[in-house]
Structure formats: structure tokens, C-alpha cells
Amino acid sequence: MIETTVEGRVAFVTLDRPRRRNALTPDGLDALDAAIGACETPVICLRGEGAAFCAGADLDVVGDLTREEATAFAEQGQRVARTIEDSPAVVVAAIDGAARGGGVELALACDLRVASPAATFAETGVQLGLFGAWGGTVRLPRIVGEGNAMDLALSGRTVDAEEALRMGLVSRVTDDPTGVAREVAANDRAALERLQPLLRNRGSDADRERDEREAFAALVARNAGVLGDD
Template sequence: MIETATDGGVRVVTLDRPDRRNALTPAALDALEAAVAGADVPVVFLRGAGSAFCAGADLDAVAALDGRDAAAAFARRGQEVASTIADADAVVVAGIDGPARGGGVELALACDVRVATPEATFAETGATIGLFGAWGGTARLPAVVGLGEAMDLALSGRVLDADEALRTGLVSRIVDDPRAVAAEIAANDPEALRVIKNRLRDDAERGVQERREAEAFADLHADFER
């Protein structure tokens, strides 16, 4: 269900279940986490096989959850995988080509950079079936697009095309070849990439952030050669 390949400084992680639009089972979540956590290159590129990025959680697996405890555990597992993506040493780039739905949007939100092809579409469809995205989406979506946009998307279940996703900030670019963006980032200094990612993701109080920023700059400067 999860395929990996390394090309230069990029580990390509492919959600490889195209007959189910790359919907994720518990086993696939485990494999995805291992693929990202095990990356020993500066950039991970996350993509979907076939015509979709990711349909989110496999609904057969969701329907098979036996009771409240099992449902909560499934949500927590998805949250853990999303946090592994967000906290990885590598910069994680999501290349969205085709539909991203529910948990697929949530995995993309956990990535550091999200780029879309013109064919990409996005929707938080949980409310249409009596659920909602519980893999960290209710925290990350408003942080990325703002509370008003997040309310609209999550409560309506409407579909965004690539242009609207760009307008809302859900993606940063629309490109024909998302893999090229991962290569562009990987061409930079790997230690600088790691430090910059950590600084930008730091949610500490501003004074603490600024102190850490200065210390990180000094660490990099020690190896700086003009």
C-alpha cells in the first residue's frame, strides 16, 4: 500500500492503492509512518498513485471499528501519523494531483509544503456522512486557512478546485510537476532546511522563539563558508 524510492536527496513515498483512491487502512497508516520516520534524506515527497492523492480513511475499516474505544484509538493513530509527518527531520512536500478528501486533506495539512496540479481538488467531506476529520484536521485546518475558511469547508463539505485552494492558502503553488518542487527544495543545504523547518514550526512564546532563532543561526554560522 505504501511504496518508497529514493532519488538523490528526495525520498518519494507513494500511497499505492489506486483502485480505492489510495484510502488508508490501519496497516497503511503504520507503513506511511515508517516510511516518513525512516527517511535519511533532507526531503520527503508524498504523492498518490493513479488519479487521486488520497481519499482519506478507508470507510470499510471505519465501519469495522468495534465501539467507542476502537474509534478513539483509530483517530489517535491517524493523529500520531500526521504528527510524525509534521515533526520529521526531513522537509515533507505533498504533491496533490487529483482528489484529496477527508484524511487525505489532513495528511497534506501535516506536510511542510503543499503543491497542487491543476487537476487537484480538496474537500473535508466528513459532515456529509455523519463524521469529521479527526487526524488533527480540526487544529491544522484553521491554522492554515483561517477559522472562517475552515468552518466553511468543514461544515459544508464543498469541493475546492486548485485555484481556490491556492487562494485560501491550502496550497502554496499550482504546478504541472509537484515532484520538481521537492527537487528544488532538496537542492538547498540540508542542515539549513532542517533548522528552518524547526524554527518555522516553533509555537513557543515569541521571546523564546527569538532566542532559539538566534542560537540556531549561530550554530549554522559556525560552519558557514563564504
């Protein structure tokens, strides 16, 4: 269900259940959590096999859950999203095809979301009497703004790659989303490791500015005698 391959400085973590549009079961979430946690490369590329990125939670599983099991399933999805968000690697979501519900939520936990022209996005849970509960209500308004988040979540409508780009849901539309992961990986590893958590917008402004100063100074010291040489 989850396949990992390493190419140089990039680990490609692939959701490999194309007949179910890469929908995730509890076992699939555990496997994804373990795969992300095991990566030691500076960049991770999360992608889907086949015509979809990820359809989110497997509704055949969700439909049979008790209330207590549903709470545990939501907690499991939230934990996996936090594993992605807290990874020391730069995590790039390479979205080619449909991202729905929990698939959008997992992408929101990544550092970069890059779409192909064929990518589409929707929070369709409201159409089924549900809503995404893998951290989407926290991350979606933070990334696209409250107005866009309300529109997407309350309407359940589908947006294409270009509209997703305009609202900030993705940062780039390209024919080869995985190429962005390789592009990032070509940069200095230490700089990536220092910069990524600073951009994550955690803590107070004062704390973040302090961390920014300290990380910058550490990199300058590391590159002493090198910077400025042509």
C-alpha cells in the same frame, strides 16, 4: 500499500492503493508511519498513485468500528500526522487529483503542500455524519484561517487548486508538484534542518526568537570564511 523510492536527496513516499483512491486502513497508517520514520533524506515527497492523492480513511473499515476502535483509529491517524509534522526532513505533499478527509489532514501535517491543476480538496466527513479526526480541527484553521476552515469543514464542499491557493491551503500550483521537492532538496541540508523547525510556529514568540538567533549563529559559524565570496 506504501512504496518508498529514493532519488538523490529526496525520498518519494507513495500511497499505492489506486483502486481505493489510496484510502488508508489501520495497516496502511502503520506502514506510512514506518515509511516516514525510516527516511534519512533531507526532503520527503508524499504523493498518491493514480488519479487521487488520498481519499482519507477507508470507509469500509470505519463503518465496522466500535466506539473504542474508532477512538484508537483516530489516535492512530493523529500519530501518523504528528510523525509527518515532526520529521526532521522537509515534507512536501505533492497533490495530484483528489484529496479528501484524512488525505487533506495528512497534507496539512506536511511542511509544503503543492498542487497540480487537477487537484481538488474537500472535508466531506460532515456529509456522512462524521468529520476528520487526524488533527484537522487543529491544523486547518491554523493554516487557512478560522473562516475558511469553518467553510470547508461545515459545508463539505470541494475546492479546486486555484481556490486552495487563494486561501493558503496550498503554496503553489504547478504541472509537476514533485519538482518542488527536488527544488527544495537542492538547497543546503544543514540550513534546511535548522530552518524548518523554526518555521513550524511552536512555543512562545520569545522562545522562537531565541531558537532563531541560535540557529542563525550556528549556520554563520559553520560557513565562516565562505559567505560573501563570489
